[in-house]
Amino acid sequence: MTDRSDFPDDMPPGERIQRLRERRGMSRPVLAGLCGRGPDWLKGIEKGKRQLRDHGLLVRVAAALRLSDLSVITGELTPRPITPGTRLMLPSASGVRDAVRGSLFSEAAPEGTLSVDVLRGRVAEAWRLWHTSRFQRSEVSALLAGLIRDAQSLPRRLEGPERRRAYAVLADVYHLAQQVTAYAVEPELYWIIADRGRRAAQDADDPLSLSGAAWAFGNGLRETGYAEEAIQVAEEAAEAIRPQLDGGPDDLKGMYGALHLHAAITCAREGRDGDAWRHWDEADRTATRLPDGYVHSWTVFGRANADFHAVSIGVDLRTPGSAMNRAEAIDLDTMPSVERRSRVLVELARAHRQRRDQAGALHWMRRAVNASPETVRYTPSARVLVGDLAKDARGPLKSDALQLADEVGVLTG
Known part of the structure; x- marks a missing residue:
């Protein structure tokens, strides 16, 4: 040492x-x-x-x-310890930064080598990789710079409806970039990406793009301490698209449900019990109106995600018994997203920690790391929990907690 x-x-x-x-x-x-x-x-x-x-x-x-x-x-004489929740930086952040801040006059891809449909397929594959890889940030970030450059250049050579379609794909690219860079780049770069996503959705002028931008932007607001603003963004977007749900595409209904889950979690973190469950109930009703097995391609809204969020709400409201009761009804295998499965396992670890059950918390955190090491490694609240377990564990649990902290890259002093 x-x-x-x-x-x-x-x-x-x-x-x-x-x-x-x-x-x-x-x-x-x-x-x-x-x-x-x-x-x-x-x-x-x-x-x-x-x-x-x-x-x-x-x-x-x-x-x-x-x-x-x-x-x-x-070189100071007085020690200055740093906390377990310290932000990690994405190894490929420089490439993403260069792509986002690239020249406005950079050359577009040669004519005929790129189309809206081809680019949309690449973005869909990147989202699939995000949800199926245990190392989602490392693998998707390797693709991100190229996607950003191509998506930024494509609308310039198109006109009319095709140009708006290209902006819709660009918005999706920025939403993906926002997910990948959350907690993993400097805040300035993260907010440039978030704002670019909103602007691209506005240029697309499409309800699905606009609601997706609201969901992504609201995530950023919530995670940086602007809970009330995040709730307002989610509620306004949900209300704006609600009249279009009947007869609209399933993905619009999926975004409507995702917006209500977003508001539910944000309300729960603010201790607003009634509002949290009110929004969850609306998301739950939406999930029942969608076809069996439906999953939104990037928010993964569907039956399983609604049920997973019920566990998170219970934990955020500091009602661990409720969270654990809700968890008894979920089946991890019904969730196609490895990242989301890891997150709900972290929630179960938090619930056991709230009940002062160190062994239970360590068990579920170990499962979360096994499901997706990078989900835990790049989520500040999960890192803090790993650090707390390493600090507080006693007896036979101590070595296991320290080993877990080492795997996650949490400094234990």
Whole structure:
């Protein structure tokens, strides 16, 4: 374990970072990418030409180097521990960043090599990969930069209805990018992506695109502390498309149900018991009106997802008994999304933790990691729970909790 005594007291932070990086066998581009920056930025830090004054960036560097104490980098005499919930950076963040911030005058793909239908198929395959891979962020992020570039360029060469269809696909690409980058890039990049998704949906001028943009944007609002705004966005969108549900496509009904599940979870996190279950009831009614086996391609709204959300609502309302009773009625195999299965297993771990059942919490968290390591690794609340279990477990559970923390990449001190 690295501590401050490994370095001379007068060694500058940049040199410390370089030595720590080299000890771990990490290249400069790899460490820089994990911090959401480029290799030139890191080179400037290591050579003392740039000061690392931003606390958030300092924490990212420490987390990437698997340090539990910031003073190992800063050289301070007083330890500065960092929390288990520290944000991880997506290794391919630089490629996504370059694609999003690319030139407005970049060349479009050659005529005839790309069409709306071809691009829509690629996006659908990327969403399928997101829901079926245990390592969804790593695998989908490898495709994301190319999808963003092509989707941004396509509408420029089209006119009329085809151009609007291209904007609808672009909106879906940004919604996918928002899912992939959540908790895993700098907030500025995340919000650029979220806003671009809203704008593309507006240009598509299609109820399905607009409601999808509301769902995605509301997720961003909720996860950054704007719960009331998130509820308002979801409710307004659901009300706007409700008159079009009769006779409308199943996916529009699916988005309507997903919006109500979004509002239900957000209300539950705010402690609004009645509103949470009111929105869930509407989502439940919507699920029963859809064909058996229906699953929305990217929100995965359907019968199983409605039932899974009931467990989450119980946990967020701090009624673990209710959550566990709801869980008895769910069948994990009916959910096609590996990511969503892992999330509900985390919810069961949270429920057991609320009941002070450490063994039960550790059991379900282990299952969540087995289902999808990256779902746990990149979700702050799950990381915090893993850290708490590692800190609080006693006796035979201690070694299991520490091993789990190591697998997830949570610093335990």
